[in-house]
Amino acid sequence: MAEKLIIARTAEEAIRAKTGENVYLAGGTEIMRLGSSVKSDAFVSLRKIPSMHEITAEAGNVCIGAACTFQEILDSDIVPCYLKEAAKFMASRTKRNMATIGGNIAIAGDDSFLLPTHIAVGAELVLKDLSGEERVSIIDFLSQTDKYKGKLIKSVCLPAGSISVKSSRSANTAQSHARLTACLALRDGQYSAAAAVKNSGIYKFSKLAAAMQEADPSEDDIIALVKADESITLQDDLLYGGADYRRYLIGITFALMYEELKGGRA
Numbered sequence: 001m002a003e004k005l006i007i008a009r010t011a012e013e014a015i016r017a018k019t020g021e022n023v024y025l026a027g028g029t030e031i032m033r034l035g036s037s038v039k040s041d042a043f044v045s046l047r048k049i050p051s052m053h054e055i056t057a058e059a060g061n062v063c064i065g066a067a068c069t070f071q072e073i074l075d076s077d078i079v080p081c082y083l084k085e086a087a088k089f090m091a092s093r094t095k096r097n098m099a100t101i102g103g104n105i106a107i108a109g110d111d112s113f114l115l116p117t118h119i120a121v122g123a124e125l126v127l128k129d130l131s132g133e134e135r136v137s138i139i140d141f142l143s144q145t146d147k148y149k150g151k152l153i154k155s156v157c158l159p160a161g162s163i164s165v166k167s168s169r170s171a172n173t174a175q176s177h178a179r180l181t182a183c184l185a186l187r188d189g190q191y192s193a194a195a196a197v198k199n200s201g202i203y204k205f206s207k208l209a210a211a212m213q214e215a216d217p218s219e220d221d222i223i224a225l226v227k228a229d230e231s232i233t234l235q236d237d238l239l240y241g242g243a244d245y246r247r248y249l250i251g252i253t254f255a256l257m258y259e260e261l262k263g264g265r266a
């Protein structure tokens with residue numbers, strides 16, 4: 001239960017209110033979840049900051065305010081369809097009405113609905129704290145957690161227009177945590193592949209993407225490449241499947257998406 005709640009009306013107000021003892025509160029679907037990874041009873045709410053609900057088009061990109069809910073993203077006319085495809089992985093409308101894109105990025109879960117898509121398309125984040133504002137790539141944000149810890153994610157910018165993207169999610173049921181969420185993007189002839197693998201991590205598959213570019217690999221080649229990829233650490237998991245099976249699943253998922261992108265069907 002919250003013991004202290006500050007409701008910010010602007011991003012600047014939120015930043016000034018943020019101390020070492022409180023945390024940002026967006027949709028609250030993770031913070032208020034039983035067994036949540038976020039431990040705090042003091043919050044700075046971002047929900048009432050109008051600018052953080054704006055979605056704007058700028059120079060080939062679409063920038064989405066970090067307090068936009070999954071449903072606001074789905075209802076927008078200018079959000080790229082590929083992000084909507086990933087946002088629909090959150091099956092519950094009730095949760096979509098609350099959960100935000102910024103909260104989803106900040107959690108960086110290995111069952112993330114959106115992170116593989118953000119990584120594959122090369123999303124950038126606008127971050128802000130008392131020292132100022134900066135724009136960083138999603139990969140930098142995820143790989144330098146200490147550096148960016150506690151900063152406000154103000155917005156997320158994604159390419160719109162000439163990019164083909166396919167996302168895929170595998171879970172026991174639509175409401176279950178995903179064992180795999182994967183995304184493959186094709187832009188200017190360059191492939192980019194990323195996946196969130198439950199109880200393992202979030203990966204960018206650079207070798208696989210390079211092979212797609214250079215060698216037009218078959219389904220078997222793609223599966224073999226994933227099976228041989230030593231950067232992925234997987235263990236047998238009672239709930240999400242054996243390590244071998246999950247490597248196969250990652251491979252076949254990318255192989256199917258590759259076929260779709262090659263055939264221009266995404």
Ligand SMILES: Cc1cc2nc3c(=O)[nH]c(=O)nc-3n(C[C@H](O)[C@H](O)[C@H](O)COP(=O)(O)OP(=O)(O)OC[C@H]3O[C@@H](n4cnc5c(N)ncnc54)[C@H](O)[C@@H]3O)c2cc1C
Nearest residue numbers: 024026027028029030031099100102103104106112113153
């Ligand atoms: C039953 C259930 C199942 C779920 N399954 C999944 C799942 O499969 N995959 C998945 O990805 N998520 C899952 N979630 C978690 C959650 O619903 C989503 O990740 C959601 O997008 C989190 O957004 P939020 O706005 O509710 O975040 P909050 O709960 O408000 O915040 C989460 C974290 O993000 C921080 N934060 C929020 N906004 C910002 C910001 N703008 N800048 C900096 N930090 C910020 C908060 O301080 C907190 O640490 C599940 C939740 C529930 C209850």
